[in-house]
Amino acid sequence: MTHENRQKSQLTAVWVKRAKPKDKPYKLSDRDGLYLYVKPNGSRLWRMNYRFHGAQKTISFGRWPEVTLADAREKTLQARRRLADGIDPCEQKKLDRIAASIAQANTFKAVSDDWLEKVGLEARAPMTIKKYEWQLGLVMPSLGRRPITQITPHEVLLALKRIERTKKYYTACSVRATCSQVFRYAIATARAERDVCADLRGALVTPKVVHRAAVTTxxxxxxxxxxxxxxxxxxxxxxxxxxxxxxxxxxxxxxxxxxxxxxxxxxxxxxxxxxxxxxxxxxxxxxxxxxxxxxxxxxxxxxxxxxxxxxxxxxxxxxxxxxxxxxxxxxxxxxxxxxxxxxxxxxxxxxxxxxxxxxxxxxxxxxxxxxxxxxxxxxxxxxxxxxxxxxxxxxxxxxxxxxxxxxxxxxxxxxx
Known part of the structure; x- marks a missing residue:
């Protein structure tokens, strides 16, 4: 099949793999405005041309082979859907990038630190602050670096189960309650939408209440x-x-x-x-x-x-x-x-x-x-x-x- 005929057909994974660099950049078109942009240095980039409010625009979907042909077509479909909803895919991509950056900054540890600072300003007893720091430290290895919006109930449960396996049932329940306060603080400060700890009610062993010993007669x-x-x-x-x-x-x-x-x-x-x-x-x-x-x-x-x-x-x-x-x-x-x-x-x-x-x-x-x-x-x-x-x-x-x-x-x- 000639190069001219390939331009009129959809691309295949084989054609993409075999695309050779030339003296000048060139395009291998697929469908719905998607094309492979082949540069003289051999890099192959997925792009899509579209019009938004009468202006010609281009959006990039990433580099092959990290982004496959199937991946590029899925991204093209998503971009077309946004266009149908009156959304500019390029602008949405920028917003998504900003949101991802904010999410990475708002890790569980970052939000926990902010919450601990707030609690400290509320003049809580030093012993109480120290207890909160200790409790949150138990789950930091698992949750600390995770964006708080991406943490799932299952992740929190796994962290609490590690505590529970040491037979510290009361501690596990207490840590869940403290984590819940952190999530609720994240909601109040517009850094999360829900408290995933609420889904864990009944998932942990209920500790037997032990009253402190005392003589009372x-x-x-x-x-x-x-x-x-x-x-x-x-x-x-x-x-x-x-x-x-x-x-x-x-x-x-x-x-x-x-x-x-x-x-x-x-x-x-x-x-x-x-x-x-x-x-x-x-x-x-x-x-x-x-x-x-x-x-x-x-x-x-x-x-x-x-x-x-x-x-x-x-x-x-x-x-x-x-x-x-x-x-x-x-x-x-x-x-x-x-x-x-x-x-x-x-x-x-x-x-x-x-x-x-x-x-x-x-x-x-x-x-x-x-x-x-x-x-x-x-x-x-x-x-x-x-x-x-x-x-x-x-x-x-x-x-x-x-x-x-x-x-x-x-x-x-x-x-x-």
Missing amino acids: PREVGALMRSIEDYDGHPIIRVALRLLPHVFVRPGELRHAEWKEFDFERAVWTIPDHKMKMGLPHAVPLSRQAIAIICDLEHDEALSPYLFYSLRATDRPMSDNTINAALRRLGYAKDEMTAHGFRAMAATLLNEMGIWNPDAIERQLAHVEANSVRRAYTRGQYWDERVQMMRHWSDYLDDLRGGATILRPNFRHRGP
Whole structure:
């Protein structure tokens, strides 16, 4: 078949492969405006000529053999469809290239970093930020470099299953929730259209809820308080162990307590927002017992800004396992009592007393109301009751430590 006849026919893969370079560039036409542009250096490029609003234009589809004849015809068909819809294929190609560039810049890691920065500006507790960073670090090897718009539910599931295979079921579920927050942030900032983590509900093993161990009966609490008084370890640890039942804050909040946060004249300890789990400042009324225990410390801010400094360095707080280690030394196993268990102990017994408003107890535990309107309304409420409650609670602990018999009220209706 002559070259002239080939120009009137559709190209074949064989003809494309056999196309030889000449002194000048030439074209081998296919159909629908598609042609192979053969350059003197031997390169072969796929192009298509078309008219848009009366102007002659050319679009390139790439180089052979990376783009085959079949590929070039498919691209030509797509371009023709766009023309039929009134879209200029060349302009669309530029937009697609820009979108791809943006997608490559908006990787999962880039969006995660932006989200972490936003969360940090919201004054979340450093411990919370550190937890988010650790959780996201677990999936970064798999997802970090991927454009967030291209990540599929299956990809996220595979990353979470790797965590799950180590028997860390709670961690896997928690990481899914954190990733979901990143995707929702990407949606809010116009960098994604959907949260793929939503498709994974029910795909992971549901972890068994394990409540932190705590003693919650008056007899057990009395025995615990007597054991604490007999603690013969380091004096700083003994003071921390004695104080925690009276204030029942989170262990991390106790460890990071600083002298400047205490107003002993007003008998109040004000914990700043950046140290609180929910990022809101918290005030703790101090009973006379709590103040007396603090006064047993043999140092002040001249030695360390912290009440309970590390035994290795006075510019750092004690380690997070110190209180639990002290409880183990007292003979309490980890399934019997923990540092965090003092909160459950106080919540249980204060509610059982039946004389305190449950909202006041929740306020003292620094539990944040889910409803933002209600939270704003109740933030300053119950202070007087909380002051009375904390005084009563310290007296109650003293009675239990002394072995007093505590009578529980019987609220059952008595008939005539």
